[in-house]
Amino acid sequence: MNFTVFKYARRLTGRLALVGLIGMASLGAAAEGRSVDTAFGKVTLEGTPTRVVALSENALDVAVSVGAKPVGSVATRGGNDISAYLKDKVGDIKIVGTARQTNLESVFALKPDLILAPPDLAKNEYEKLSMIAPTIVPKATSFQDWRINVELYGAALGKEAETGASINRIDNRIEALKAHITPGQVASVVRWNPQGPGIMSAHLFVGQLLKQLGFKPTAMAEELQSKPHSDPLSLENLSRIDGDWLFLSTLNADGEQALQTARQQPAFSRLRAVSEERAVSVDGQIWSSGASGPLAVNVILDDVEKAVSAQ
Amino acid sequence: MIQAGKGARFSLSGALFCCVVVLLVLCFVSLLVGAGEVGPVRSLHALLSSGDGEARFVISELRLPRTLLGLVVGVALGGAGVVLQSATRNPLAEPGLLGVSAGASFAVVLAIGLGASAATLNLGVAVLGALAGCLLVLLVSQVRGVGDDPVRLVLAGAAFSGILTAISSLILLNDQRSADEIRFWIIGALAGRPQDALIWSTPGALLGLLILMPLIQPLSALALGEKMATGLGHHPALTRFGALTGVAVLVGTATAAAGPIAFIGLVVPFVARRLVGPDIRRTIGVSLLLGPSIILFADILSRLIVRPYELPIGVITALIGAPVLIAVVRSHRIPTL
Missing domain, CATH: 3.40.50.1980 (Nitrogenase molybdenum iron protein domain)
Structure with a gap:
């Protein structure tokens, strides 16, 4: 009696192990763990x-x-x-x-x-x-x-494989776009606020892309090593965000209107990037929030391409 | 009759003279210092002689407009504070604490949320919102047990402000489009306001003061009690209503111009009473000078503390105002006005 139960149990465990092995093997064939x-x-x-x-x-x-x-x-x-x-x-x-x-x-x-x-x-x-x-x-x-x-x-x-390929495509696109951009131009990315803009750190994803495109960040953006953006900058210091390009990130759907409002501020309209028509309003949800995936990259590259080709 | 100068430390003319001097000095300093590279010496050169272009630009386009706006907002909030305290006979009454400012800024947020974006509309909307806030104060102060207890009136105001702030945040959450515009109506600032803010806020402040001037005498009589005031030929209910209308115009104007700035209406009457005694006929003049002084002082600090960035002025006024609030509440007997 005892013996039969033992034998039966042993046979069962053996079968279970066998089923388990087959199962794992079939899974491994579908996609490796x-x-x-x-x-x-x-x-x-x-x-x-x-x-x-x-x-x-x-x-x-x-x-x-x-x-x-x-x-x-x-x-x-x-x-x-x-x-x-x-x-x-x-x-x-x-x-x-x-x-x-x-x-x-x-x-x-x-x-x-x-x-x-x-x-x-x-x-x-x-x-x-x-x-x-x-x-x-x-x-x-x-x-x-x-x-x-x-x-x-x-x-x-x-x-x-897919992410690798999309990163490759992006790198190729950046190389192609880079050819149309004079290297060493200073590009500044700020979150617009009428009381004073917040500077976006040059080390975040948008800053990394702009660097790869051959742009240079402003000194203040470079200094933001661990904070994503600065406090509102005094309007008296607006010249510190000046450069060849100014990307004005707003959450307003109508970015053009935000740019018009900004122009009413004399300290803003006298910036070099603004007076030379190289201030561009961009979508804050992509340029200055948490986005940083391949789709966001392409939107940013679209924005840069549009701005550069308009010159 | 009220004894002129009871509890006063200074003669009225002496106090007024000191306040004028302080205000002039602060105006001057406000033009001289900033968060930027144009320091006092360069500014002084630019003011006295031609100076360099950068310094002239910073003074005439950035510091002068915010100084002038600070003057108008300070006069409006200082005047509103002292009258609101008299009308409610409450030394804690303050447009910010009682929810009048919250009413004004909430009205603007609501208008923007509903799709309005014209800056000129803001003044009217803000005054209407402030008026609604004032009427609520009037209603609450009639409630037995609340109206005669200064602290409870402030608690009611805090609850009211809390509700409005919550709804403002809700609109902010739901309406991405106006997020940038609305943020200003929650914090408040003197810097970077549109140039026409000064042009329409000046008549607004003057109108508010015009409404209040004939009411100073009746308000002073009200301090003796309703019966006494009626006996002297005044109409307490009418006086209160008129005073709160004037306060609404002043607070609405100030809020439309610079956003909600709290505690000015508390600190100004507090200091004014210390200087010239409790009678509103004496405190009103001093308050109209102290209001802009405190605003300018706070604004100057807001530029210097976190250079090259700036702090919102509301942070500084709260730092100045909160200790005064605690001091008034902690003093063993809250003086009834």
Whole structure:
């Protein structure tokens, strides 16, 4: 009696092990289990995720750019919907919180199989999210090369080849555009505010792109090593944001109107970039918020190309 | 009758003279210093002789407009503060604390949120909003147990401001388009205001003062109590209503010109009473000089503290005003006015 039970049990475990082995082998054939190095250690993923939740604009940008259809994302900063430049590309998507706060219940309800989180996610938040699905928190901050996180999200999505190719395309486009730009011109990116503009750090993603295009940042933008943007600069010091080009980032839909309002400020209209008609109003949601994916890059390159070719 | 100069430390003419001197010095300093590279010496050269172009530009296009705007806003808020305290007989009454400024800025935010963008519209809208805020103060002060308790009136005002700020934030969240425009109506500043702000705010401030001038005598009588004032031939209800209308015009004008700037209306009457005693016939003149002095002082500090950047002036006025608020509340008996 005892013996038979033992034999039966042994046979069962043997079969289970066999089934397990076959199962793992078939999975491995579909897509190899891959390990992604995140801020909270290595995360192992298998297969191509189908229910992705992107908890930052950048993650959403990357996911959309490789053709994934995320099921959930967060509202853009200061708004209650997806950023306008991504809106028509995402299709049906659920808003699961804001850039500052994620609604865990909404994330859970979506039954995700992968969560792409922003780099600064707090540990307690990570612990909760990672119980829902594998959660990818990048190590690199927004002050490091923008490509690092694009590649990381791409690897997590199982689309390394696609992100690699899109980075290559971008690099080629930059090289082509660079040929039309006189090197060494000073380009300044500021968040416009009538009481005084906030200077955007030259080390963020837009600054990195402009540098690669051959532009030089202003000294004040270069000094912002760890702050994304400065406090409002005194209008008396407006000459410090002056240069060959001035990209005026506003959240107003009508950027041209914001530029007109700015021109009414005498300290602004006497800037060299402004008097030489090289002040351009650009979309603040892409130029001075959290965006930094391949789709945002292309919008920025479009803006620069338009400005340069208008000369 | 009220004893002229009861509790006063200075004679009225002496106090007025000192205030004029202080104000003139602050005007001068306001033209001389800034957050930029044009320092006092260069500015002085530019003022006295021709000087260099950069310094002349900074003085005439940046410092002079904000100084003049500071004068108008300071007069409006100083006058509004002292009259509001008399009309409510409350030493804590302040347009910012009672929600009058919040009413004005909220009205503008609402107008922008509904699609208006014309700057000229703002003055009318702000005055209407301030008027609504004033009427609410009038209503609340009639409520038994609240009207005669200075602290409770301020609490009611804080709750009212809180609600309006919350709705403003809601509009800000929902309307990306106007986010840049609206932000100003939550913080307030003297720098970078459109050049015509001075042109339309000056008549606004003058109108407010014109409404208030004939009411100073009745307001002074009101300090003796409703019955006494009625006995002297005044109409307390009418006086209060007129005074609050004038306050609304002044606060609405100041808010439309420079955004909400809190605590000026509290600090100015507080200092004025210390100088010349509690009678509004004596404090009003001093207040009209102290208001712009404190605004200019705060504005000068706002340029110097975080050079080459600038702080919003509201931060400085709050730093000056909050200790005064605490001092008034902590003093064992809050003087009834």
